[in-house]
Amino acid sequence: MSRPVEVQFQQLDLEGLAQLEGRIALIFDGDKPATPAARALNRLTKGALARAMGSNDCAQMKPGESFELAYPVGLAAQAVQLIALPKKASVEAARLAGAAVARGLHPHCTTLIAEAHPRAADISFGLAMRAYDFSPHKSTAAKAIGRVAIALAEPEKVAALAAPMAAVVEGVFFTRDLVNEPANILTTDDFAARLAAMQDLGLEVEILEEEQLAKLGMRALLGVGQGSESPSKVVVMQWRGGVEGEAPLALVGKGVVFDTGGISIKPAGGMEEMTMDMGGAGVVAGVMRALALRRAKANVVGLVGLVENMPDGRAQRPGDVVKSMRGVTIEVINTDAEGRLVLADVLWYAQERFKPAGVIDLATLTGAVIVALGHENTGVFSNNDALCNAFLKAAAAEGEGAWRMPLGAGYDAKLKSRIADIVNSCGRDGGSITAAQFLKRFVKDEMPWIHLDIAGTALLKSDSALAPKGATGWGVMALNRLIRDQFEPK
Numbered sequence: 001m002s003r004p005v006e007v008q009f010q011q012l013d014l015e016g017l018a019q020l021e022g023r024i025a026l027i028f029d030g031d032k033p034a035t036p037a038a039r040a041l042n043r044l045t046k047g048a049l050a051r052a053m054g055s056n057d058c059a060q061m062k063p064g065e066s067f068e069l070a071y072p073v074g075l076a077a078q079a080v081q082l083i084a085l086p087k088k089a090s091v092e093a094a095r096l097a098g099a100a101v102a103r104g105l106h107p108h109c110t111t112l113i114a115e116a117h118p119r120a121a122d123i124s125f126g127l128a129m130r131a132y133d134f135s136p137h138k139s140t141a142a143k144a145i146g147r148v149a150i151a152l153a154e155p156e157k158v159a160a161l162a163a164p165m166a167a168v169v170e171g172v173f174f175t176r177d178l179v180n181e182p183a184n185i186l187t188t189d190d191f192a193a194r195l196a197a198m199q200d201l202g203l204e205v206e207i208l209e210e211e212q213l214a215k216l217g218m219r220a221l222l223g224v225g226q227g228s229e230s231p232s233k234v235v236v237m238q239w240r241g242g243v244e245g246e247a248p249l250a251l252v253g254k255g256v257v258f259d260t261g262g263i264s265i266k267p268a269g270g271m272e273e274m275t276m277d278m279g280g281a282g283v284v285a286g287v288m289r290a291l292a293l294r295r296a297k298a299n300v301v302g303l304v305g306l307v308e309n310m311p312d313g314r315a316q317r318p319g320d321v322v323k324s325m326r327g328v329t330i331e332v333i334n335t336d337a338e339g340r341l342v343l344a345d346v347l348w349y350a351q352e353r354f355k356p357a358g359v360i361d362l363a364t365l366t367g368a369v370i371v372a373l374g375h376e377n378t379g380v381f382s383n384n385d386a387l388c389n390a391f392l393k394a395a396a397a398e399g400e401g402a403w404r405m406p407l408g409a410g411y412d413a414k415l416k417s418r419i420a421d422i423v424n425s426c427g428r429d430g431g432s433i434t435a436a437q438f439l440k441r442f443v444k445d446e447m448p449w450i451h452l453d454i455a456g457t458a459l460l461k462s463d464s465a466l467a468p469k470g471a472t473g474w475g476v477m478a479l480n481r482l483i484r485d486q487f488e489p490k
Contacts, residue, residue, distance in 0.1 A: 001173065001174060001177055002132060002133070002134060002173045002176070002177050003170075003173070004128045004131070004132075004166065004169045004170055004173055005102075005105070005127070005128055005131040005145055005148055006147075006148065007124055007127065007128060007148050007149070007150060007162075008147065008148065008149045008150070009124075009149075009150050009152060009155035009156070009158055009159040009162070010149050010150070010151055010152070010155050011151070011152070011153075011155055012037060012113065012115060012151040012152055012153060013151070014036060014037060014040045017037070017040055017041060017044060017075070018044050018074065018075055018076065019076050020075070020076060020077050020109075020111050021076050021077060021078075021108060021109060022077060022078060022106075022108030022109035022110055022111070022146055022147075023077060023078060023079050023080075023081060023104060023105075023106070023108065023109075023110045023111070024041070024075070024077045024079070024080045024081070024110075024111050024113065025066075025080075025081040025083060025100075025101045025104070025110065025111070025112040025113065026038060026041065026049075026080060026081065026082055026083065026113045027083050027085050027097065027112075027113065027114050027115070027117050027123070028053060028082055028083065028084065028085070029084070029085060029086045029087055030053070031053050031054045031058070031059065032050055032053055032054060033049055033050055033053065035115050036115070037113045037115055037151075041075070041080065044074035044075055045069070045072045045073055045074045045075060045080070046073055046074060048069060048072055048073065049069070049080070049082070052067060052069055052082060053082065055067075058082065058084065061084040062084070062093075063084055063085050063086060063089050063090070063093035063096070063097070064083070064084070064085060064089075064092075064093045064094070064095075064096025064097045064099070064100060065083070065084055065096075065100065066081050066082060066083045066084070066097075066100040066101075066104075067081075067082045067084075068080070068081050068082070068104075069081075069082070077111075078108065079104075081100070081101065081104055083097045083100055083101065084097075085097045085117065085119070085123075087117065087118060088118075089119050091119065091122050091397070091399075092399050092465075093119075094117075094119035094122035094123050094126065095122055095123070095125055095126030095129070095399070095465070095466060096126060096465060097119075097123050097126060098112075098122070098123040098124060098125060098126025098127035098128070098129075098130065099126045099127065099129065099130035099465060099466055101123075101127050102126070102127045102128075102129075102130035102131040103130060105131055105145045105146075105148065106143075106144075106145070106146065107143075107144040107145065107146050108146045109146040109147040109148070109149070110146060110147070110148050110149070111149050111150075111151055112127070112148070112149070112150045112151065113151045114150055114151065114152055114158075115151070115152065115153055116152070116153040116154070120150065120152055120158045120161075121158050121161035121162040121165060122165075123150075124150055124158070124162050124165070125162065125165040125168075125169065126466060127148070128165075128166065128169045129169055129172065129466040129467065130465075130466050130467065130468075131145065131148075132173060132176060132467060132468060133468065134176065134177065134180045134470060134471070137182070137185075163294075164294040166293075167290050167293035167294035168290045168294070168476065168477055168480050170289060170290065170293055171286040171287060171288075171289040171290030171291075171293070171473075171476045171480065172286055172290075172473035172476045172477065173286075173473070174282075174285060174286045174289045175282045175283050175285065175286030175471065175473040175475075175476055176282075176467070176470070176471040176472070176473045177471075178191070178194070178278065178281075178282035178285060178286075178471075179275075179276045179278070179279050179282045179458060179459060179470075179471035179473075180275075180470050180471045181275065182275055183257050183258035183274075183275045183308070186257055186275070186278070187230045187257060187308070188225075188230040188231060188232065188233050188255075188257055188306040188307065188308060189230065189231070189233075191233075191235075191255065191257060191278065191281070191304075191306050192207050192233050192235050192306060194285075195207075195235045195237060195285055195304070196235075198237065198285075198288065198289060198292065201289065201292035201293060202239070202292050202295075203237050203238065203239055203288060203292050204236075204237070204238040204239075204240070205235065205236070205237050205238075206235070206236040206238075207233055207234075207235050207236075208233060208234040208235070208236065209231065209233060210222065210231050210232055210233070213232065213233075213234060213345075216325055216345075216349065217323070217324075217325040217327075217345075218234070218324075218325045218345035218346075218349070219322045219323045219324065219325075219345075220322050220323075220324040220325070220330055220341040220342070220344050220345045221234070221305050221307065221341060221342045221344075221345040221346065223316045223320065223322045223332070223341060224256070224262075224307045224309055224316065224335075224338040224341050224342055225307035225308055225309070226312075226314050226315060226316060227262060227263075227309070227310045227311055227312035227313075227314050227315025227316065228307070228308035228309070228310040228312070229308075229310075230257065230307075230308045232305075232306065232307045232308075233305075233306045233307075234303060234304070234305050234306070234346060234349070235255075235303070235304050235306060236301065236302075236303050237284075237285070237288045237301065237302040237303075237304075238300075238301045238302075239288060239291045239292055239296065239298070239299070239300045239301070239302075240299055241291065241295060241296045241297050241298050241299065241300075242297055242298045242299035242487070242488070243299070246299050246357075247299070247354075247355055247356055247357040248298075248299035248300050248301045248354055248356050248357065249298065249299070249300050249301075249356060249357055249358050249359075249360070249483065249487050250300075250301050250302075250303065250350040250351070250354055250356035250358070250359045250360070251284045251287060251288070251300065251301070251302045251303070251359075251360050251361075251362070251479065252280075252284070252302075252303050252304070252305075252343060252346050252347055252350055252359060252360070252361040252362070253278075253280035253281035253282070253283060253284035253285070253302070253303070253304040253305070253361070253362050253363070254277070254278070254279075254280040254281060254304075254305060254339040254342050254343055254361075254362070254363035254364065254365065255278040255280065255281030255282075255304040255305050255306040255307065255342070256274075256277040256278055256307055256308065256309055256338060256339060256342065257275070257277070257278050257306065257307070257308050258274055258275055258277065258308050258309070258310070259274040259277040259308075259309045259336070259338065259339075260274070260309055260310055260311055261309065261311075261335060261336035262309045262310065262311055262315055262316060262335030262336060262338060263311050263315055263316065263317050263318060263335045264318055264334045264335040264336040265311055265336075266336060273459065276364060276458055276459045276471065277309075277339070277364050278306070278364075279362070279363075279364040279454055279458035279459065279471075280304075280339075280361070280362035280363040280364060280365075280452075280454060280458075281304035281305070281306065281362075282458075282471075282473075283362050283454070283458075283473070283474070283475040283476055283479070284302040284303070284304050284362060285302065285304065286473060286475075286476040287300075287302065287475070287476050287479045287480055287483075288300065288302040290476060290480050291480070291483065296483060296484070296488060297488045297489055298483050298484075298487040298488045299487075300483060300487070301350070301354050301356065303346050303349065303350050304346070305342040305343065305345065305346040307338075307342055309335070309336075309338045315335070316332055316335050317332070317335070318332060318333060318334060318335060319331070319332065319333075320332045321419060321420045322341070324341075324344050324345055324348065324442065325344075325345045325348045325349060325352075326344070326345075326348045326441075326442055328344075328421045328422060328441060328442070329417075329420040329421045329422075330344070330417075330420055330421065330422055330423070330424050331417040331418075331419055331420035331422070331423045331424070332423075332424050333423045333424055333425040333426075334424065334425035336425075337424045337425040337435070339363045339364070339365050340363075340365065340424060340435055340438050340439055341424060343361055343363060343439055343442070344438070344439065344441070344442045345442075346361075347359060347361060347439065347442045347443060348442050351443070351444050351447060356447075357448070357487075358384070358387050358447070358448035358449065358450075359443065359447060359448070359449045359450075360391070360449070360450045360451075360452065360479070361439065361449075361450070361451050361452065362452045362454055362475060363451075363452070363453060363454065363455075364453075364454055364455040364458050365432070365435050365451075365453045365454075365455055366431050366432040366435050366453055366455055367431070367455060368428065368430070368431030368432040368433075368435075369405075369431075369432035369453040369455050369456055370455055370456040371431075372405070372432060373403055373456055374456060375456045375457060375460055376401045376456075376457075377401035377402055377403040377456070377457070378395075378400070378401065378402045378403070378452050378453060378454050378456070378457045378474065378475070379403065379405045379432050379436075379452070379453035379456075380392065380402050380403060380404045380405060380450060380451075380452060381404075381405050381406075381407055381433070381436035381439075381440075381450070381451040381452075381453070382404070382407075382448075382449060382450045382451070383407065383440065383443065383447075383448070383449050384448035384449060384450075386448070387448040387449075387450060387486075388404060388450055390482060390485070390486050391450055391478065391479075391482050392404065393485075394478045394479070394481040394482040394485060395478035397481055398477040398478050398481055399465070399466075399477075400457075400474055400475065400477055400478045401457065402452075402478065405432065405433060405436070405453075406433060407433065407436060407437060407440065408437075411426075411430060411433055411434050411437045412437060414426035414427070414430075414434050414437075415434065415437060415438060415441075422438065422441060424438065426438075432453050435453070436451045436453070439451050452475065454474055454475060457472060457474040457475075458471065458472060458474055459471050459472065460472055
C-alpha cells in the first residue's frame with residue numbers, strides 16, 4: 001500500500017533558519033515580510049524576500065499559489081518557496097497551499113514554515129493528499145522524498161488537529177491504490193485479501209463465497225461473474241465504534257474488478273480504464289479504513305460485491321432472466337449494465353441483515369452521468385431529503401463535487417419487461433436516472449438511501465487539486481465527514 005509522506009510537526013527555530021538544508025516553504029500574507037520567520041529570512045537573504053513579495057508576480061498570486069527563489073544568498077537551503085495564504089483563508093485555499101509544497105518535494109528535506117497560521121492543519125492535509133505516487137509496477141525506483149517538517153509556534157496543538165486528518169489521507173490512499181491497480185493484480189481474491197487484512201485495524205471482516213451467495217439467492221450478482229475465472233464474492237466490513245446495538249449506517253460498493261461489458265462487449269478504445277470499475281467498492285474500503293484508524297464513534301458496515309464481467313461460454317447473455325435476492329426477476333437487456341445487478345443483491349442483503357439507519361451505495365455506474373455532469377461532480381440520487389442534504393453539505397465542505405439528480409415515477413415505465421419484472425437497461429436517454437430508478441427497486445420503503453454515481457469522478461486523466469492524474473479517491477473525505485457530523489456524538 002502507498003504510505004502517506006511522514007510529516008513531523010516541530011517547534012519553529014528562528015536561530016536555525018540559515019542552516020536549514022533542502023527546501024524552505026514559507027506561508028506569507030501581504031506584500032512584505034510581516035511575521036518573525038519572514039523578517040528573519042529576509043535579513044538572511046539581504047532583502048531578497050521583501051523584493052519578491054513586493055513584485056508583480058507575488059501580487060498576482062491567488063491564495064494557495066506559490067513563487068520560488070532558487071539558491072538564495074545567505075541560506076544553506078536550495079530554494080525558498082513563497083506561498084500566498086491569508087490568515088482568514090478558506091479550508092480549500094489552505095489545502096491548495098499544502099499541495100503546492102507537495103509538488104516540490106524531492107530527496108532533500110523540506111521545511112514548511114507555517115508559524116501560527118490558523119489553517120496549519122489543513123495545510124498539512126493538503127500536502128499529504130497531493131504527495132501521492134502510484135509506482136509499484138515501474139522498473140525505475142520510486143521518487144524519493146526527504147524528511148518533511150512543519151515548523152510551528154504550537155506544534156503539539158496542530159499535530160492533535162492533524163491526527164484524524166492523517167487517518168483520512170490513509171483511507172484515500174488505500175482507495176487510490178485499489179482503483180489504480182491493474183486487473184491481473186487486483187483479482188477478486190486479491191481484493192478480498194486486502195480487505196481481510198484490515199482486521200488488524202479492528203474491523204470485523206467476513207468474506208461470503210459463491211456457495212454462500214447462491215444459498216442467499218444472490219443470482220443477479222452471481223450472473224455477472226459467471227463468465228470469469230475469478231470467483232464472485234461479497235465482503236462485509238463492520239466497524240462497531242458507536243453505541244452497542246445502535247443501527248449502523250450501511251455503505252455498499254460496486255466492485256467489478258474488470259468490466260469487458262460481457263457478451264455486450266465494450267469497444268476496445270478506453271477499455272483499459274475498466275480496471276477502475278471497482279471504484280465504488282474502493283471508496284467503501286477507504287472509508288472503513290479511515291474510520292478504524294481514527295477510532296470513529298459510530299457503527300458503520302461496509303459491503304462490497306466483487307465480481308469480474310468477462311465474455312465466456314458460460315457468460316450471461318442478453319435476454320437471460322435472473323432472480324434477485326429480493327425475488328424480483330430481471331431481464332438482462334445489456335450485459336454491460338452489470339453494476340446495478342451486483343448492487344441490487346448487496347443492497348437487499350445489507351438491509352435484510354443489518355437493518356441499517358440508512359444506506360449509501362457508490363458505483364462507477366453509467367457513462368450517462370459523465371455526459372450530464374462531466375468530471376467535476378458525482379451524480380447524487382436520493383429518496384430522503386435530510387440525508388441527501390447532509391451529504392451534499394459534507395461534500396461541499398470537503399471540496400468534493402456532488403450534484404443532486406432527479407428521481408421520479410415517470411422513469412419507472414422504462415423499466416418494464418415483457419417477460420420478467422424489470423429490465424436492467426433502458427436505453428441512452430436519462431441513463432443515469434433510470435439506473436438509479438432500477439436500484440430504488442431494491443431499497444425498502446422508508447429506508448433513507450443515497451446512490452452516488454462516481455463514473456466521472458473516480459479516475460481523472462489530468463491532475464486535480466489534491467491528486468495526480470489517475471485515481472482520485474473521491475468520496476472518502478465526504479463520507480467520513482458525513483459520518484463524523486451525523487452519526488457520531490457531538
